[in-house]
Amino acid sequence: MGGKSQPEYPGASQVFALGGKTLFWSTASPRMDPSDMQEWPISYEELTPYYNIAERIMNVSKGYTQDSTLTTIMLDILRGSGFPEVTELPTAVDLSATKFGQVHSNALFSSIAFLGSALNLRPFDLAVNARAVQILSENGSATGLRVMTPDKKSYHIRAKTIVVSASTWETPRLLLHSGIQGKAIGHYLNEPLQKRCHR
Ligand SMILES: Cc1cc2nc3c(=O)[nH]c(=O)nc-3n(C[C@H](O)[C@H](O)[C@H](O)COP(=O)(O)OP(=O)(O)OC[C@H]3O[C@@H](n4cnc5c(N)ncnc54)[C@H](O)[C@@H]3O)c2cc1C
Structure with missing residues (x-):
């Protein structure tokens, strides 16, 4: 960053913290487009199983944006303007209700939630x-x-x-x-x- 064509962010700092950038992210989680990876040493197909695992763990779905008026208007505009493939934004939001003793109060995914779930599987040192x-x-x-x-x-x-x-x-x-x-x-x-x- 910081080249002449790039914006500058005076005062911005790099954060080192447990949870990483998922402490700040917006939880929108689109996959990369296969065309972005044409020059990469690995293919989109090789990444697919890992995308699947990550999306399952992060509760990624299109449910949060589905049927929202803003999303519907945006999609209609885009589809009518030459982007027929656009869909609702996938987000890492847990939409399940708490039931049967499973607590779902932490809607937005962060790596801290991931560490919490891992503790349910086996103990680890941090x-x-x-x-x-x-x-x-x-x-x-x-x-x-x-x-x-x-x-x-x-x-x-x-x-x-x-x-x-x-x-x-x-x-x-x-x-x-x-x-x-x-x-x-x-x-x-x-x-x-x-x-x-x-x-
Ligand atoms: C404000 C904001 C909004 C964002 N919104 C989105 C979004 O909506 N959708 C999206 O897809 N992406 C978003 N991102 C980007 C996304 O959060 C990051 O791309 C992603 O979290 C990177 O994951 P990572 O595991 O590679 O790195 P990180 O999340 O940065 O994790 C790296 C971890 O390693 C630790 N670390 C670094 N160096 C060392 C070291 N030497 N020793 C020990 N630990 C170390 C750091 O403290 C950190 O905990 C956003 C980011 C920001 C900042």
């Missing part, structure tokens, strides 16, 4: 204020993480399997800083909704 600074490896296999507290104390966390999901900038930065190379790392950077909005 380290907050622990910034990953290096992925440790031996003989080409990951062995753990080096993390740092805000007062710069360093700790090692051992792990057999590591999933790096620190977002668009930090994931490739962490991998490259740890000496982990890969053709796709640092390329194809994309944040779907913002990209669509800027078109």
